[in-house]
Amino acid sequence: MFEQRDVGPPSAGFSDALATASVLVIDDEPGMRNFLSKVLLEHCARVDVIEDTEHAARLLDETTYDVIVLDNIMPEKTGLDWLAEQRQIGLFSDAILITAHADLDTAIRAIRAGASDFLLKPFRSNQVLNAIAQSLERAQLRRQNSVLRHELEEGKNILKHRDALLGSSAQIQKIRQAIARAGEADAHVVIRGEAGSGKQVAARMLHAASPRADHPFVWLHCYGMAEQVFQERLFGRLEQQPDGTVIRHEGILQSGAGGTLYLEDVELLSPGCQNILAELLSTRRFTPLGASRSVSLTMRIVSSTTRPLTEITQENGFRTDLFYLLMVIEIVQPPLRERHDDILDLLTYFSEKLALRMGVAVPEFTPLARRRFLSHDWPGNVLELRNTIERALIHGTFEDALAPPPSTVDTGSLAAAEQRHILSVLEACAGNRAEAARRLGVARKTIDRKCRAWGI
Numbered sequence: 132m133f134e135q136r137d138v139g140p141p142s143a144g145f146s147d148a149l150a151t152a153s154v155l156v157i158d159d160e161p162g163m164r165n166f167l168s169k170v171l172l173e174h175c176a177r178v179d180v181i182e183d184t185e186h187a188a189r190l191l192d193e194t195t196y197d198v199i200v201l202d203n204i205m206p207e208k209t210g211l212d213w214l215a216e217q218r219q220i221g222l223f224s225d226a227i228l229i230t231a232h233a234d235l236d237t238a239i240r241a242i243r244a245g246a247s248d249f250l251l252k253p254f255r256s257n258q259v260l261n262a263i264a265q266s267l268e269r270a271q272l273r274r275q276n277s278v279l280r281h282e283l284e285e286g287k288n289i290l291k292h293r294d295a296l297l298g299s300s301a302q303i304q305k306i307r308q309a310i311a312r313a314g315e316a317d318a319h320v321v322i323r324g325e326a327g328s329g330k331q332v333a334a335r336m337l338h339a340a341s342p343r344a345d346h347p348f349v350w351l352h353c354y355g356m357a358e359q360v361f362q363e364r365l366f367g368r369l370e371q372q373p374d375g376t377v378i379r380h381e382g383i384l385q386s387g388a389g390g391t392l393y394l395e396d397v398e399l400l401s402p403g404c405q406n407i408l409a410e411l412l413s414t415r416r417f418t419p420l421g422a423s424r425s426v427s428l429t430m431r432i433v434s435s436t437t438r439p440l441t442e443i444t445q446e447n448g449f450r451t452d453l454f455y456l457l458m459v460i461e462i463v464q465p466p467l468r469e470r471h472d473d474i475l476d477l478l479t480y481f482s483e484k485l486a487l488r489m490g491v492a493v494p495e496f497t498p499l500a501r502r503r504f505l506s507h508d509w510p511g512n513v514l515e516l517r518n519t520i521e522r523a524l525i526h527g528t529f530e531d532a533l534a535p536p537p538s539t540v541d542t543g544s545l546a547a548a549e550q551r552h553i554l555s556v557l558e559a560c561a562g563n564r565a566e567a568a569r570r571l572g573v574a575r576k577t578i579d580r581k582c583r584a585w586g587i
Contacts, residue, residue, distance in 0.1 A: 148267040149260065153177040153195075157187045157210070158202040158229065167200060170256040175263075184213040191217065195426055196224045198266050200250075200259065203230040203237075211237070215244040218377040221369060221422025223385060225266040227259075243376045277386035278347045296332055297480055298473025302465040306333065313460045314340030319412075321397075321457055322435045324464025327514030330435040331393065333464055338391040343431060346390030349383045353396050358403040359420075365411070368420035384417060388429045397434035397457065398443050402450075409453040432457065467509040467516065469547050471585070474504055477513060481520045491524050498562060500529035501587055506554030507533055553581055 152175045156167045164180045171178040179194070181187040184205060199222075203210040214226055225247040230237065241249070247269065248262045296303055296310075313320050314337050322330045322337075331350065338348045351364060367382030383392060394400075400408065411417050412432065416425040434457050436443075443449040467474065482493045509515055523532035553571065557578075560566040564582070568575040 148271065149174045149264055151176050152197045152263065152267055154179075154198050154200060154263060155187065155190065155194075155196040155224075156180045156200045157182075157184060157205075158200075159183060159205050160202070163202065163229070166256075167259065170259060171263075174260060184208065184210070188213075188217065191222065192424060197270065198263050199224050199226045200263070201226055201228055201246075203228055211240050211244045211246070214246060215240075215377075218245045218379070219369075219371070221419055221424035221426075223367075223379055223381065223419075223426070225270055227262050227266060229254075243374065245377065245379070274347065274381070274386040274388070277381060278349055295336060296329055297476045298470060299476065300470040300472040302470045303473055306462065306464065307336075309462050310337045311340050313337055313462060316460060317341060317343070317431060318459040319432045319457050320434070320460045320462060321440060322433065322462045322464060323439060324435070324437070325466045325510075325512055326437055327512035328464045328466055329513050330464055331395065333462060334391070334393045334433045334435065337433060337462075338393075341391070341431070343390050347387040348391050348393065349387040350393035350395055351383060353394055353404070354399040356400065356404055358401065358407065361400075361404045362407060363420055365407075366417045366419045369422050371421065380419075382419065384428060384430055385419075385426065390430055392430045392432050394432065394434040396436065398436045398438060398440060398449060405450045405453050409450055409456065412453070412456040467512040468551075471505055471547055471550055474509075474516065477516055478504065478520060481517050482524070485517075485521050485524055489521075489524055491527075494523065494527050494529055496529050498587065499558075500532075502554050502558050502562065503530070503533045505585055505587070506551045506558060508551065550581075550585060553578065554585075554587075557582075 154171055154175050154177070156164060156171070156178065158164050158167070158180075159182050161182075164182065168178060168180045177196075179190065179196075181190060184207065199214075201210040201214060205213070210228060210230075214222075214228075222245075226245060227248045227250060228241055228246045229250045229252065231252045238249075247266050250259060250262055296306060310333060320334075320337060322333050324330050324333075334350070335348055338344060356364075363380075363382065365382050365384050367385055368380050370378040370380060372378060394408075411428060415428040417428060418425045440449060440454050440458060444451055444454045478496070486493045504519075511518075519532050523529045526532065553567070556570055557564065557567045560570065564578045565575050568578045571578070
C-alpha cells in the first residue's frame with residue numbers, strides 16, 4: 132500500500148520549473164477538475180483540463196505536455212489502461228496517477244504503464260504542486276544526463292571547444308558581431324569555415340547569445356551517418372518489452388528541447404539523411420521510431436560546412452529545398468592564416484590550459500619560435516595550433532614544434548602573405564634583419580617597423 136504523504140509547500144527551487152510547465156489534467160469529476168484547474172493555473176504556464184481520455188488522446192496528437200495528471204477510475208477505461216495504450220503509440224510526458232486505492236497490483240500496473248507518481252485521494256494543493264515539481268526535476272535530470280552522455284560518447288575535448296572566440300583581429304571582431312546579431316534573430320544559421328577554424332566554438336557562442344541559452348546545446352556529426360541511426364539519434368525510439376512495458380529512449384530533439392542543435396559538416400549528410408532533415412524542417416514535427424504519434428520540433432538548427440553550400444547544391448550534392456531551409460543566416464569563419472594577429476592570444480590561452488592539465492611548465496617562447504609560429508600557414512587552423520602547442524609542451528621547446536617554413540606559394544590575404552614571406556626570409560637569415568632586408572630589397576627600417584607591428 133502507498134501511504135499518503137504529508138508534504139510542505141512547493142519547494143522554492145522548483146518555482147521556475149513550475150512557472151514554465153504545461154500540464155494536462157484528465158478527470159471525469161467536475162469538482163476535481165475545478166480544484167486542479169484553480170490550483171495549477173496560479174503556478175503553471177499552461178493548464179488544459181479534459182473530462183475523458185478520448186478527447187485527451189486527440190489533444191496529445193497536437194500538443195506536448197510536460198506532465199499529465201490522470202484519474203485512474205474513469206467511465207470508459209481506467210487511467211492506467213489508457214496510459215499504457217498511449218505509451219505504446221508514443222507518449223513521453225511524465226504521468227501522475229490520481230487514485231483512491233493503491234494496492235500492490237495497482238502499483239505494479241502503474242510502473243508498467245509508466246506512471247511516475249501517485250496522488251492518493253483526498254489530497255491538498257501543495258501535494259499536487261510538489262508531485263508536478265518533482266516530475267519536472269526528474270525529467271530535467273534525465274535530459275541533462277542524456278546530453279552529457281552524448282558529449283562523452285563523441286569524446287570532444289573541452290579545450291577545443293570553448294565558449295568564446297579568442298583574438299583581437301578585425302576579422303574575429305566582425306565574427307563576434309555577426310554571432311551577436313544571429314543570436315537575437317533565432318533563425319537557422321550555417322557557419323562556413325575550414326576544418327579546425329573554430330566553427331563549433333562559434334556555434335556555442337551563438338547559442339549563449341540567444342534566448343535559448345538556458346536550454347541545452349547538443350550536436351551531431353553528420354559524416355557517415357546511416358539513415359536509421361540518424362533518425363534514432365535525433366528522434367529517439369520506443370522499445371517494447373515482452374511483459375508489455377515500454378522503455379522510452381529520448382532522442383536529441385527531446386532531450387535538448389528548446390535549445391540548439393548543431394549539425395557538424397552538414398554537407399556530408401547522405402541523400403537519405405538529407406530527406407529526413409528536409410521533412411523535419413518543413414513540417415517541424417517528428418515521430419520517434421516505433422511510435423505513431425508525432426512531436427513538435429522546438430529546437431534551433433545551426434549547421435557547419437567546410438565548403439559553400441551554394442556550390443554543393445549547384446553540383447547536385449545537396450537538396451535545394453534543404454539548402455534554403457538551413458541557409459537563413461550565413462557566418463563565414465576566417466582561417467587562421469588570415470588573422471595572424473590572433474595567434475599569440477591563442478598561444479597564450481592553450482599554453483596555460485594545457486600546461487596546467489599536463490602538469491608541466493610553459494617553455495620560453497623565443498624570437499625564433501615566434502618567427503616560426505607567425506610565418507606558418509596553419510592549414511589546420513586553430514586545431515593545428517592547439518596540437519602544435521601540446522607537442523611543444525611535451526618536448527619542452529617551442530622552437531622545434533614547427534619545422535622551418537617551406538618555400539611554397541603564399542595563400543590568403545595580401546597582408547598575411549607579406550607577413551609570412553618576410554618572416555620566412557628572416558628565418559632563413561637566422562633572424563638577421565639587415566641581411567633579410569638586403570635579400571628582400573627593402574630598407575632595414577622597413578623590416579624593423581614590420582617586426583614591431585607583429586610583436587617581434
